[in-house]
Amino acid sequence: MDWKGYTAIYVVLFAFATAQAVVEFAGLVDSAYWVAFALIMVLSVVKAVGVAAYYQHLRWEPRAVTYLVLGGTVAALALTGAAAYSIL
Amino acid sequence: MSQDHEHGLPPKSSVSRWFLTTNHKDIGVLYLITALFFLLFGGVLALLFRLELISSGADLLGSMGYNQAVSTHGLLMVFWFISPFAFGFANYVVPLQIGADDLAFPRLNALSYWLYLFSGILMGVSFFQGTTFAGGWTMYAPLNTPAYIPGEGLGATSVVLALIMFTAAVTLGSVNFLTTMYRMRAEGLRMRDIPIFSLSINLTVWMMLFAFAALLAALMILASDHILGTTYFQYSIDGTTMATDADNPGASLLWAHLFWFFGHPEVYIVFFPALGVMAECFQTFTGRRLVGRKWFIISMVLVALQSFVVWMHHMFLTGINLPIKTIFMATTIGISLPFDLMVFSLIYTMAKGRVRFTTPFLFSLGALILFIIGGITGVFLGAIVLDYQFRGTYWVVAHFHYVMVSGATALFGGLYYWYPKITGKMYNERLGKIHFGVYFLGFNLLYFPMFIAWETPRRVFVYPEGLQIWHSMATVGGFILGASFLIMFYNLFVSLWRGEDVGPNPWEYATSAEWAVSSPPPLENFPGIPSYATGKLEFLDDETVAERTESTPGAAAHGHAATDGGTATDGGAVTARAAVTATEMEPAHEVGGEEHASHASFWPFLISLAGFITFLGLSGVRTGSVFYLSLAAVGGLGTFGSLLGMTRELFHAPEMAIAERWPFERVEKMKLGMWTFLASDIVLFGAFIGSYAFVRVAYGWTAWHHDLIPAEHVTMPGLINTYLLLTSSFLVVIAMVAAERESKRGTVAALVGTFALGVGFLINKGLEWQHLFHISTESFPNGWTLSTNIASSTFYLTTGLHGAHVTIGLIICAYMTVRAWNGAYQGDDRAIEYFGLYWHFVDIVWLFLFPLFYIL
Numbered sequence: 001m002d003w004k005g006y007t008a009i010y011v012v013l014f015a016f017a018t019a020q021a022v023v024e025f026a027g028l029v030d031s032a033y034w035v036a037f038a039l040i041m042v043l044s045v046v047k048a049v050g051v052a053a054y055y056q057h058l059r060w061e062p063r064a065v066t067y068l069v070l071g072g073t074v075a076a077l078a079l080t081g082a083a084a085y086s087i088l
Numbered sequence: 089m090s091q092d093h094e095h096g097l098p099p100k101s102s103v104s105r106w107f108l109t110t111n112h113k114d115i116g117v118l119y120l121i122t123a124l125f126f127l128l129f130g131g132v133l134a135l136l137f138r139l140e141l142i143s144s145g146a147d148l149l150g151s152m153g154y155n156q157a158v159s160t161h162g163l164l165m166v167f168w169f170i171s172p173f174a175f176g177f178a179n180y181v182v183p184l185q186i187g188a189d190d191l192a193f194p195r196l197n198a199l200s201y202w203l204y205l206f207s208g209i210l211m212g213v214s215f216f217q218g219t220t221f222a223g224g225w226t227m228y229a230p231l232n233t234p235a236y237i238p239g240e241g242l243g244a245t246s247v248v249l250a251l252i253m254f255t256a257a258v259t260l261g262s263v264n265f266l267t268t269m270y271r272m273r274a275e276g277l278r279m280r281d282i283p284i285f286s287l288s289i290n291l292t293v294w295m296m297l298f299a300f301a302a303l304l305a306a307l308m309i310l311a312s313d314h315i316l317g318t319t320y321f322q323y324s325i326d327g328t329t330m331a332t333d334a335d336n337p338g339a340s341l342l343w344a345h346l347f348w349f350f351g352h353p354e355v356y357i358v359f360f361p362a363l364g365v366m367a368e369c370f371q372t373f374t375g376r377r378l379v380g381r382k383w384f385i386i387s388m389v390l391v392a393l394q395s396f397v398v399w400m401h402h403m404f405l406t407g408i409n410l411p412i413k414t415i416f417m418a419t420t421i422g423i424s425l426p427f428d429l430m431v432f433s434l435i436y437t438m439a440k441g442r443v444r445f446t447t448p449f450l451f452s453l454g455a456l457i458l459f460i461i462g463g464i465t466g467v468f469l470g471a472i473v474l475d476y477q478f479r480g481t482y483w484v485v486a487h488f489h490y491v492m493v494s495g496a497t498a499l500f501g502g503l504y505y506w507y508p509k510i511t512g513k514m515y516n517e518r519l520g521k522i523h524f525g526v527y528f529l530g531f532n533l534l535y536f537p538m539f540i541a542w543e544t545p546r547r548v549f550v551y552p553e554g555l556q557i558w559h560s561m562a563t564v565g566g567f568i569l570g571a572s573f574l575i576m577f578y579n580l581f582v583s584l585w586r587g588e589d590v591g592p593n594p595w596e597y598a599t600s601a602e603w604a605v606s607s608p609p610p611l612e613n614f615p616g617i618p619s620y621a622t623g624k625l626e627f628l629d630d631e632t633v634a635e636r637t638e639s640t641p642g643a644a645a646h647g648h649a650a651t652d653g654g655t656a657t658d659g660g661a662v663t664a665r666a667a668v669t670a671t672e673m674e675p676a677h678e679v680g681g682e683e684h685a686s687h688a689s690f691w692p693f694l695i696s697l698a699g700f701i702t703f704l705g706l707s708g709v710r711t712g713s714v715f716y717l718s719l720a721a722v723g724g725l726g727t728f729g730s731l732l733g734m735t736r737e738l739f740h741a742p743e744m745a746i747a748e749r750w751p752f753e754r755v756e757k758m759k760l761g762m763w764t765f766l767a768s769d770i771v772l773f774g775a776f777i778g779s780y781a782f783v784r785v786a787y788g789w790t791a792w793h794h795d796l797i798p799a800e801h802v803t804m805p806g807l808i809n810t811y812l813l814l815t816s817s818f819l820v821v822i823a824m825v826a827a828e829r830e831s832k833r834g835t836v837a838a839l840v841g842t843f844a845l846g847v848g849f850l851i852n853k854g855l856e857w858q859h860l861f862h863i864s865t866e867s868f869p870n871g872w873t874l875s876t877n878i879a880s881s882t883f884y885l886t887t888g889l890h891g892a893h894v895t896i897g898l899i900i901c902a903y904m905t906v907r908a909w910n911g912a913y914q915g916d917d918r919a920i921e922y923f924g925l926y927w928h929f930v931d932i933v934w935l936f937l938f939p940l941f942y943i944l
Contacts (some may be wrong), residue, residue, distance in 0.1 A: 003825045010818040017810045017938075024803055024943045033790060040939045048932045055821050055928045057921070064751035065763055072767035075396060076774020077299045083345040083778060084785045086337065086400060086408035 009054045090279035108688040110194035116180030123173035126153035133157045141559045146781045155222035162225025168208045184602035185283045187274025187618030192267040200261040202696030221247035229321035229343035246316045248705040255304045261766045262297040271757045273748040276620030283600040288364025291392045297562040299353035302767045304347035305775030310790045316935045318881035336878040338786030348399040356395045362495035362612045365502035374441025375597040387426035394423040401653035404475045420470035447520030451501025455494045462490030486538035510592045515588030519579040524571035533565025583680045603780035691734035698726030701838035780882040796879035800863045805856040806942030816845035817931040820924040827917035839905040846898045880910040
């Protein structure tokens with residue numbers, strides 16, 4: 001990827017970060033917390049996937065590297081999800 | 089052997105060799121000897137409390153002495169003996185079995201060992217800091233926090249720090265073994281075809297990579313509770329005393345989740361290498377290939393995966409809900425099924441072959457019998473209703489030891505099995521068999537009565553009078569078991585001198601590659617480059633390899649050498665030998681016209697020594713003692729200096745020009761090592777974020793923000809830091825582009841920009857923290873500090889861990905900027921890319937911390 005591609009990704013990431021703050025400044029966190037929660041977390045996931053795919057070049061690495069990363073992510077999510085569910 | 093033949097290493101008779109060596113076989117021997125020392129240490133403690141248990145009551149050791157002995161015994165045996173003992177064999181044998189001349193990162197391997205040794209020393213030192221940790225090896229909260237530890241509790245803090253040091257050693261080892269096994273297998277050796285012991289180690293290190301990261305998170309949080317005053321595992325602080333009307337209702341459950349998410353895979357981390365030894369010995373001494381080998385492997389893979397979804401069966405007696413208990417009962421029963429298949433595979437192998445009752449086989453068979461008993465008695469504990477009755481009793485103690493010590497039993501078989509390979513001498517077979525007989529008798533006399541006396545409460549020195557006979561039998565069994573090791577040590581020690589010399593292969597049906605070379609093997613293992621391309625093991629000479637790499641450019645491309653973290657330099661003359669270990673990043677070390685891998689470095693020892701001093705200092709900093717503060721400062725400086733020294737050292741660890749690398753063919757070893765480390769770091773941060781989510785759910789997710797967080801904690805500082813980190817990430821990729829275009833000015837400018845933005849991030853964070861520390865409102869009259877409440881603890885510690893990652897990144901960035909200024913990286917952006925992988929990861933973590941801690 002050349003510098004133009006990297007710059008385009010940067011602009012998108014910057015805009016998404018701003019959008020997350022706007023969700024709060026607009027009062028959505030107070031008026032519809034779980035909608036705001038979902039929106040903000042989806043934006044975070046999209047940004048993270050963007051950084052991993054383009055800045056860390058996962059898109060061009062063998063799939064096995066992606067599976068390695070997903071392995072750690074799934075383990076962390078399993079711990080978080082199951083532990084939190086256990087006390088609901 | 090002369091120093092020349094050992095490539096700069098002093099001879100084995102020289103003490104200095106053992107401080108310098110990075111060779112996998114030397115490190116393996118060091119692991120084995122050190123682990124056996126910790127076996128003695130933990131064993132003597134066990135004998136002491138077995139003496140105590142001859143009669144009910146703590147009349148020999150005293151109550152605190154008993155609790156310390158039991159806790160330290162458990163910690164030493166689980167952490168400092170069994171796994172490191174297995175990894176002694178793994179270090180020695182795995183590279184030989186897969187056709188590698190060493191591990192991928194030899195200095196990191198030495199660093200793993202020295203960190204392990206010094207962590208054990210720190211554990212020993214803890215006895216001299218008043219008392220050591222006395223809350224049981226599972227270290228349940230809140231008994232693991234200073235408020236519940238008698239006295240100053242410095243020894244307990246040292247134990248926590250020792251475990252952190254140990255976990256660091258394990259993580260480095262996991263990264264190293266995985267990189268080695270995916271980048272350095274002999275040509276033609278598919279993953280499914282590698283010897284079963286190496287395969288068991290491969291699955292073990294996968295589990296270690298993720299499970300120990302969760303333990304590291306738990307220990308770092310606990311260390312923070314001890315040293316910094318956070319309140320994760322404590323109930324609410326009411327003035328200077330602990331109150332039980334908690335604002336942190338998740339405290340003790342959080343520890344249980346984190347610990348057992350690690351703890352259950354740990355059982356298989358301990359047992360899998362033993363299973364590998366058993367399978368090797370069954371094959372060798374029955375003369376029969378493992379029956380159902382493919383299904384045996386599939387079963388191991390299944391267990392490795394399932395091991396991460398059974399942890400809550402250790403928590404059936406806690407307040408977790410019934411649906412989750414039911415799910416985990418099902419997964420726990422499910423994990424026994426692949427084990428059944430493996431047990432039957434071993435039994436059928438024995439039935440179909442012709443058994444030779446050598447000492448290694450006897451220990452392997454004994455281990456199988458003990459494991460079957462341990463496994464069956466464990467199924468009881470997986471059923472919720474039965475667990476209500478058995479939990480916290482000697483049933484658990486007996487079951488646990490039948491499983492864990494059966495693993496150790498197989499490993500003692502492994503010691504006899506590979507002793508001729510390691511020493512070049514044969515042990516005394518008769519004494520070996522006597523050892524097994526006494527060991528097996530002692531083992532069963534020690535642990536079987538515990539099933540009968542199961543109503544004895546665990547970790548308690550008082551028991552009903554009617555159970556005394558069983559405890560007395562167990563004590564006698566313990567001493568018989570202990571005495572059996574005198575026979576083993578005598579046998580192995582004397583055989584070093586009087587044992588019969590052995591050739592490459594003393595076992596008739598042993599077929600793996602370690603038996604194809606002399607005993608002990610030469611420094612770089614093989615007389616040529618190992619290859620299985622024709623279906624059998626061959627050693628290719630340098631010319632054949634050079635021809636092959638020329639005719640298949642792709643193969644040569646795989647041979648891009650990377651340093652073991654050493655200073656990269658630019659190019660060098662490529663001789664025929666150099667083609668075998670082709671290098672683009674650094675010149676060959678020419679010795680007599682040929683290049684050679686490096687095998688000696690003093691830095692791993694120094695880093696670990698300095699780390700030990702740092703951690704010892706940290707154990708006492710909360711007292712404000714000048715002694716401890718000085719130790720921490722001196723150790724910290726020493727650690728930084730020695731890490732810098734290792735980075736500056738020219739150390740050559742070439743990749744093989746021809747190797748089997750599925751499924752990471754196009755991922756160089758440094759890059760694969762970095763990705764593997766990051767996978768572990770994902771779990772570390774995941775566990776921190778998971779801990780935050782857990783305690784917040786326990787408190788009440790939405791009430792949390794209103795009750796525990798001051799209005800002064802606003803979004804803007806987090807948003808500014810998000811912009812700073814995103815921009816710095818962007819500049820790292822621009823530095824890569826500039827380096828690729830050979831623009832020195834562009835590379836330096838982008839790296840300087842990255843550094844400046846990172847510093848800006850830390851300054852902004854520092855200002856924000858200062859502000860929050862000193863607010864004075866009605867709800868928070870004394871500021872919002874680490875100890876104010878659970879919300880402040882999670883905020884400062886999680887973002888603090890992230891800040892520490894930023895700081896480490898900045899140090900690396902500064903170093904790279906200086907090197908770029910001096911002309912490095914032009915036309916070769918790989919080093920910047922590897923740094924970028926880390927820096928972008930730090931950025932990604934922040935992308936989640938920002939909304940969780942600033943918006944939601």
